[in-house]
Amino acid sequence: MKTGGPQAVPDVELVARIPGSKSLTNRALLLAAAAPGTSRVRAPLVSDDTVAFRTALNELGARVEAAGADEYWQVTGTGRGPAGPARVWCADAGTAARFLPPFAATGHGTFVFDGSAQLRARPQAALADALARLGARVRAHEGGRLPLHLEAAGLDGGELTLDASMSSQYVSGLLMAAPLTRQGLTLDVRSLVSRPYLDMTLSLMRHFGARFEVDEAAGRIAVRPGGYRAADVLVEPDASTASYVFAAAAVTGRTVTVPGLGADSPQGDLGFVRVLERCGARVTIGAQATTVTGGGGLRGGFDADMGDVSDTFMTLAAIAPLADGPVTIRGVGHARLKESDRIAAVAVNLRACGIRVEEGADWITVHPGAPVPARIACHRDHRIAMSFAVLALGSGVRLELDDPGCVSKTFPGFHAELNRLFPAYPIPASRQERQ
Numbered sequence: 516m517k518t519g520g521p522q523a524v525p526d527v528e529l530v531a532r533i534p535g536s537k538s539l540t541n542r543a544l545l546l547a548a549a550a551p552g553t554s555r556v557r558a559p560l561v562s563d564d565t566v567a568f569r570t571a572l573n574e575l576g577a578r579v580e581a582a583g584a585d586e587y588w589q590v591t592g593t594g595r596g597p598a599g600p601a602r603v604w605c606a607d608a609g610t611a612a613r614f615l616p617p618f619a620a621t622g623h624g625t626f627v628f629d630g631s632a633q634l635r636a637r638p639q640a641a642l643a644d645a646l647a648r649l650g651a652r653v654r655a656h657e658g659g660r661l662p663l664h665l666e667a668a669g670l671d672g673g674e675l676t677l678d679a680s681m682s683s684q685y686v687s688g689l690l691m692a693a694p695l696t697r698q699g700l701t702l703d704v705r706s707l708v709s710r711p712y713l714d715m716t717l718s719l720m721r722h723f724g725a726r727f728e729v730d731e732a733a734g735r736i737a738v739r740p741g742g743y744r745a746a747d748v749l750v751e752p753d754a755s756t757a758s759y760v761f762a763a764a765a766v767t768g769r770t771v772t773v774p775g776l777g778a779d780s781p782q783g784d785l786g787f788v789r790v791l792e793r794c795g796a797r798v799t800i801g802a803q804a805t806t807v808t809g810g811g812g813l814r815g816g817f818d819a820d821m822g823d824v825s826d827t828f829m830t831l832a833a834i835a836p837l838a839d840g841p842v843t844i845r846g847v848g849h850a851r852l853k854e855s856d857r858i859a860a861v862a863v864n865l866r867a868c869g870i871r872v873e874e875g876a877d878w879i880t881v882h883p884g885a886p887v888p889a890r891i892a893c894h895r896d897h898r899i900a901m902s903f904a905v906l907a908l909g910s911g912v913r914l915e916l917d918d919p920g921c922v923s924k925t926f927p928g929f930h931a932e933l934n935r936l937f938p939a940y941p942i943p944a945s946r947q948e949r950q
């Protein structure tokens with residue numbers, strides 16, 4: 516892609532159309548499937564990850580039907596764990612691989628969970644062990660990896676200590692299954708990463724009628740048995756996805772507003788805008804919308820711990836060469852275990868652009884520099900593609916994504932929307948982008 520680079524333009528506010536949150540959509544779908552009766556998930560994200568999740572729930576006995584042009588998805592839940600046998604395809608979705616097996620374990624029968632080669636490579640030993648300790652018969656590859664075979668006869672529940680240093684999704688999956696256990700489940704959570712996602716889980720569980728107590732100091736969550744009740748959920752725009760248009764505002768000196776993402780958002784990744792503030796952008800988080808205004812260049816020369824907002828660290832790292840000093844991002848070791856080894860993927864691609872980068876187990880430092888044209892290896896990672904698209908826009912340099920279509924994991928229309936907001940960004944020639 517070749518872009519026109521930053522231009523002197525009047526500061527007309529750009530209003531971005533950001534699709535719904537993946538994390539809210541897939542949690543709401545699961546809880547609705549576990550509740551008896553009819554729930555509605557309004558304004559759901561329609562992308563590879565949520566369509567895979569919806570299809571998987573249909574396999575597991577819930578009925579999920581789209582209404583209109585996906586204005587809402589209607590879910591008819593069963594009020595209990597699923598009945599096997601069932602084979603469940605999780606595609607590339609970590610949320611499916613980590614949320615659905617605990618739910619299935621509260622049901623009866625045999626279940627096989629599998630996914631793409633990319634998902635098969637992702638670890639989930641702590642989750643597989645937890646299910647086995649709770650009494651399910653589990654057979655998985657080393658590290659709890661897919662394919663995972665489960666023989667379920669309901670779960671009694673009880674007490675469990677869980678290592679959440681690799682992913683918070685194990686905790687979320689077990690918590691969402693907990694009200695369906697016979698005695699309830701108390702989790703002692705150790706070394707938790709991505710904390711805001713746990714809060715999102717608890718807030719949605721409460722919305723669907725679950726009862727639990729949280730002992731913050733002890734890291735203990737006690738969930739009572741009793742199941743869920745049906746509820747409606749309005750899904751707000753995805754804050755991780757919004758990071759790309761906010762970063763685009765910062766590098767072009769424009770103003771971008773995302774309606775529907777406000778101060779009450781349960782999405783931790785909205786915190787990314789606070790990092791942009793450190794780069795010199797002006798940020799307003801209102802009740803109903805968030806606005807970022809760039810201008811005066813990007814400031815660097817700081818360290819940021821992005822452990823809680825790790826899906827957005829690549830957004831910052833990719834634009835960091837345009838800053839006036841080095842930027843160090845810390846606390847993101849778990850980002851090596853996602854769709855790609857994201858620290859390595861960012862480092863290799865920035866070096867291909869001629870940028871100096873240092874990295875360690877859980878950190879990366881990016882030095883200022885003028886990027887040169889390069890081919891970006893996306894590793895089928897939607898966030899690598901979207902992050903480097905913003906660098907291309909901000910630098911005006913030709914960066915060719917090797918797989919522009921991989922954005923469909925969470926935002927099938929990404930390139931078109933970035934082009935609509937910033938016509939200097941050319942839509943990559945691709946047979947792969949699915950609108």
Ligand SMILES: O=C(O)C1=C[C@@H](OP(=O)(O)O)[C@@H](O)[C@H](O)C1
Pocket residue numbers: 537538539610681682683684687708709712825826849
């Ligand atoms: O629970 C969730 O919806 C998610 C949790 C995070 O994963 P980890 O807990 O593995 O960091 C995040 O990266 C992912 O995109 C979505």
Ligand SMILES: C=C(OP(=O)(O)O)C(=O)O
Pocket residue numbers: 607608609610826853854898925
């Ligand atoms: C890590 C991600 O996805 P997941 O773990 O849900 O597959 C992501 O969307 O950045």
